[in-house]
Amino acid sequence: MERENVHVVMVPWLAFGHMIPFFELSKALAQKGITVSFISTPRNLQRLPPTPPELAPQINLVGFPLPSVEGLPKNAEATTDIPLKKVPYLKKAYDGLRAPFEELVAKVSPDWIVVDFAPYWATSIASKYGVPCCWFNAVSTAFTVFLGPPHSLKGLCRTTTVDELMVVPEWITFPSTIAFRRHEAQAFLQQVLTNLHNGSGVSDWYRVQSILEGCRVVAFRTGKEFDGDYIDLFEKLYEKSVFPLGFLPPSQAEREGNDNSWIDENKWSTAFEWLDAQPLRSVVFVGFGSECRLSIEQVHEIAYGLELSKLPFVWALRKPFETHDGLEILPKGFEGRTERQGIICIGWAPQQRIFAHPSIGGCLFHSGWGSIIEALSHGLALILLPFIIDQGINARLLGEKKLGFEVERNEDDGSFTKVSIAKALRFVMVEEEGEPLRVKAREMKPIFGNKELSDMYLDGFANFLKNNK
Secondary structure: OOOOOOEEEEEOOOOHHHHHHHHHHHHHHHHOOOEEEEEEOHHHHHHOOOOOHHHHHHEEEEEOOOOOOOOOOOOOOOHHHOOHHHHHHHHHHHHOOHHHHHHHHHHHOOOEEEEOOOOOHHHHHHHHOOOOEEEEEOOOHHHHHHHOOHHHHHHHHHHOOHHHHOOOOOOOOOOOOOOOOHHHHHHHHHHHHHHHOOOOOOOHHHHHHHHHHHOOEEEEOOOHHHHHHHHHHHHHHHOOEEEEOOOOOOOOOOHHHOOHHHOOHHHHHHHHHHHHOOOOOOEEEEEOOOOOOOOHHHHHHHHHHHHHHOOOEEEEEOOOOOOOOOOOOOOOOHHHHOOOOEEEEEOOOOHHHHHHOOOEEEEEEOOOHHHHHHHHOOOOEEEEOOOOOOHHHHHHHHHHOOOEEEOOOOOOOOOOOHHHHHHHHHHHHOOHHHHHHHHHHHHHHHHHOOHHHHHHHHHHHHHHHHHOO
């Protein structure tokens, strides 16, 4: 007898910029009556936000122990736990989840498997057991399109040059500005070359190719109201049906609040009291997410730039990996000089609660797709300082849509100065020339923060899963 309920298995990559959207999608599908098995490692499952009690019967959290791998530090189960150069070892350990994943699929016979870019082995297992797959792509559609059609993607790691990555690709036939700066292209290609001989033995491009070939449909965390031209081009290039899912902004009970050991509650209580006393939309939030660790030099230039700007700020600062006991993270005397100007909290921050505060008017950040969605769902003006992988392309996308302003940098090495930081902050937050950008950002709130619109997209996706299991 065929069961009435639909069961979906979620297989996100071990990065919070991926796990959180997958978890938000899990909750959304559970609300539509779909049963979800969410796969990760035990420590990562503990760091997720709590499952709403009313959805708990619909969401199974499945913890697979991560195999030990030489080169991967003990207890490292997500990209946030390690520097970028160690990520290949995390991928190698992640690939060790293939066997328990197959055992689960054989046991529960799911109706759908929703995969990330990394578990290339999931599609062959799905095929073996006759289960259709959907690739849920947690990065922007524009970045995926920038990488090109399948034949281009296949040769990307061998034939592409820095100069080619610095121009808009020929397959983008509508007006567009998405391309890498020189320092971004150099870093991207260096990572590609590393991936060819990385600790996992499997390049990212092979992973993406395998996922694309093995998936029936692709889902993106976006809406046609924002980047419909890139969605349409993706469908044309890859010959895959695309489901926009809306923007899936995290709920207020977000990941930062789940592990209380990471949060200085007294400090944040003081921060919100300070915010309550600030004028409407006057404060800039500064934060660079869980994946991006700044160098000491970069932290100092940002600090001096904030001080020079004279703007009120809240800075959620993560310790650089290079720090050790006795090494000053911030410039000497900075906290004393800016005591009345801003709040600095080292560690995780309750970002959603901060963004929702009426005193916050803008955000200086790395242009990660998840943070873009969170900021625009609150109508915040965007000051862009991209660092890794897709962030440069996201910054160009926001620039072409008149939604963000980039910090001026050295094109060759990506360095920036306190003056360029202060200049960008003041332009976006207070100067008259930046007013159109502030207005445009506020106009995005009814799109990015529109629960009804997101629900419409999710209804369509949930119905497709139910009708095509």
